[in-house]
Amino acid sequence: MRIAMIGTGYVGLVSGACFSDFGHQVVCVDKDVRKVQLLEKNVMPIFEPGLAELVANNVRAGRLSFTTDLAEGVRNADAVFIAVGTPSRRGDGHADLSYVFAAAREIAESITKPCVIVTKSTVPVGTGDEVERILKEFSLLKQGVTVVSNPEFLREGAAIEDFKRPDRVVVGTDDEAARDIMREIYRPLSLNQSAPLLFTSRRTSELIKYAANAFLAVKITFINEIADLCEAVGADVQEVSRGIGLDKRIGSKFLHAGPGYGGSCFPKDTLALLKTAGDVEVPQRIVEATVQVNEARKRAMGRKVIKALGGDAHGKNVALLGLTFKPNTDDMRDAPSLAIVAALQDAGANVRAYDPEGMAHAEALVQNVAFHPNPYAAAENADAIVIVTEWDEFRALDLPRLAAGSRSALLVDLRNIYPVGEAERAGFKLVGVGKPRAV
Numbered sequence: 001m002r003i004a005m006i007g008t009g010y011v012g013l014v015s016g017a018c019f020s021d022f023g024h025q026v027v028c029v030d031k032d033v034r035k036v037q038l039l040e041k042n043v044m045p046i047f048e049p050g051l052a053e054l055v056a057n058n059v060r061a062g063r064l065s066f067t068t069d070l071a072e073g074v075r076n077a078d079a080v081f082i083a084v085g086t087p088s089r090r091g092d093g094h095a096d097l098s099y100v101f102a103a104a105r106e107i108a109e110s111i112t113k114p115c116v117i118v119t120k121s122t123v124p125v126g127t128g129d130e131v132e133r134i135l136k137e138f139s140l141l142k143q144g145v146t147v148v149s150n151p152e153f154l155r156e157g158a159a160i161e162d163f164k165r166p167d168r169v170v171v172g173t174d175d176e177a178a179r180d181i182m183r184e185i186y187r188p189l190s191l192n193q194s195a196p197l198l199f200t201s202r203r204t205s206e207l208i209k210y211a212a213n214a215f216l217a218v219k220i221t222f223i224n225e226i227a228d229l230c231e232a233v234g235a236d237v238q239e240v241s242r243g244i245g246l247d248k249r250i251g252s253k254f255l256h257a258g259p260g261y262g263g264s265c266f267p268k269d270t271l272a273l274l275k276t277a278g279d280v281e282v283p284q285r286i287v288e289a290t291v292q293v294n295e296a297r298k299r300a301m302g303r304k305v306i307k308a309l310g311g312d313a314h315g316k317n318v319a320l321l322g323l324t325f326k327p328n329t330d331d332m333r334d335a336p337s338l339a340i341v342a343a344l345q346d347a348g349a350n351v352r353a354y355d356p357e358g359m360a361h362a363e364a365l366v367q368n369v370a371f372h373p374n375p376y377a378a379a380e381n382a383d384a385i386v387i388v389t390e391w392d393e394f395r396a397l398d399l400p401r402l403a404a405g406s407r408s409a410l411l412v413d414l415r416n417i418y419p420v421g422e423a424e425r426a427g428f429k430l431v432g433v434g435k436p437r438a439v
């Protein structure tokens, strides 16, 4: 199959590279000249484990190429994937579809032969209808073009594995010929394992993506509130999680209490779902509560640190370990660390930080934060050390060294990485999340 991938962000680049690895002929298109120039030199514009090697192998094999010229990219394609961003629209929280519609128009003006146009971006119900209308209006081809929904469920940090071994692939179209093309594109997935290909209508497919993300956001927020309850009643949230997660009806994933969800998907997708629901006057109260609770929680984590410092953070040094919204990514979009930094700085603290991959992006988003090249440098003379993101390299820190270099040997572990015994043996006072001894 000849595939054009419009947008080479986290989703487009990983999807394009994986499709080429399946054996398809893929052209990745991005209007960001800098990104394409980097990719042509095999420099990845994003951090994603395994991606550079995957891209290099497939470029070498002649199956993967990059261009800024959309018309050239889509010219011979059997399938054109739209994988551009759909951020929250400034002001009202609706998904900003301007990039999707602009891409659709450019595609319409460029295609010269029948093909399927596949929306991989996360888009509200009904977007496929509008993309179809744009194609009808601006394309010279009056037949043989079908608009399909194929939402992406990969997680940043494990994106290649998720793409190649998905729990399911959702395809929304009622057109049999388009289903055949999608079947052919994803056929390699059925060779070594059975990833179910779920065919459904386009609107249903669009909603599946939002329902999935909203459900996961609810699950995280649920355990975070249970963590607060644990602290109040002297229970341990990690054991509660295990106790409920072993029940197969519940499942153990997404039951880790922490500083609240962030990232480029859950915050914007929960909001967009609420906007869709509002437009049709069908309130989604559980998701509404989730959004509110999560928003409040991020700043509350800053207050938790201040409380651990004895209630006064003025002039205190606080070292944050981890800034990205989760490990193995450089993505800082809507990371809880941003609200934590703001809460600490508002209380007069001096914030220092270290993150393995996120500091370059973080520098543009926060002010007056001192960045350090490793956790030990960040923690020097700190009155509190706060683990915000559970990067692997924070799981085996030399705790005695960290404690000795700090001023007060206070560790606030917002990811519950360290057992209290281990931290105390290293000389730390430990404050976790949802732990019986938490202050």
Ligand code: NAD
Binding pocket: 006, 007, 008, 009, 010, 011, 012, 029, 030, 031, 032, 035, 070, 083, 084, 085, 086, 099, 102, 103, 106, 120, 121, 122, 123, 152, 153, 154, 155, 156, 264, 265
């Ligand atoms: P991103 O912002 O990282 O990348 C989008 C890319 O599209 C950018 O490089 C931009 O330059 C390019 N672009 C925009 N308009 C273009 C055009 N007309 N022609 C060519 N290129 C264009 O976005 P992302 O994180 O990859 O997300 C893309 C979509 O996938 C979003 O709808 C998102 O919600 C969804 N999604 C993201 C994830 C994730 O983990 N990031 C997971 C699942 C789904």
